[in-house]
Amino acid sequence: MKGKKILITGGTGQVARPVAEALAEHNEVWCIGRFGAPGVERELNDRGITTRQWDMADHSEEALKGVPEDFTHVLHSAVHRGEDGDFNATAEMNAVATGRLMVHSRTAEAFLFVSTGALYARRTLDHPYTEDDPVDASAAWLPAYPMGKLATEGAVRAFARVLGLPTTIARLNIAYGPGSYGGVPMLYFERMLAGHPIAVPLEGQNWCSLLHTDDLVAQVPPLWRAASVPSTLVNWGGDQSVGVSDCIRHIEALTGVRAVLVPSEVTRETYRFDPALRRRLTGPCRVDWRDGIERTLRALYPQHMGHREGTRTA
Structure with a gap:
């Protein structure tokens, strides 16, 4: 993409920041948000990205003051996750802020909303979820989050x-890569480093469709091109089905850091996607998940690379 005017929310996160930085090379990119981390706004500015303060909780007419209305493309990934468990506030904040954002950018060529695969009603752990599978927006590990997304x-x-705003709703799987904190696999690695247990299902393992940053960035323009009225709905994950326990064992093999896997009735549930529709829209992924995990570890934890050890369970 070249010569476009792009608005991105959540521009400091695992998903949107690498997109913003990649697109800023040949486009006019704006990021809006609270920019709570020290220095992050300056870092974006140094990459040629224009920033403005925006608080999703501010539902006033002044919330988007100073933000232009003539963007050609919008990527909305900012979210209030609802860690406090307030379902009503989570729904209100996310839905109203998003509605105001869409009205503000109503002349855009395409609007991309980043939703979540955690919406789906749980079936078998290895079920390949399609866009037509039923949803229940239930997640024991963070109850208000999927409800807010729904x-x-x-x-x-x-x-x-x-x-009449062409829109794509992309239900994201697990995004990971060397940007930001590295994604969920690196959260597991942090627990491994601290010696903390990792909850796994009582039987079998959770499955997911890991999406590396390189593939995620490459797929944003095709997802914009797929935008339509009514909205296009697509599962946004990688091509490969990955067992979460297998992923953790791969991290162990690369680093020599042992994982304490504890069977539990409550885990951080993940979902395996059927990639057929997304592949038709974006083409195939290019990063193998094993290579992607290794590259991420080398970028973020180089001091732990090069070891080989086995698995310990408890």
């Missing part, structure tokens, strides 16, 4: 139709 999906569908 509420926002409803707002996005409505505003896309009312405004």
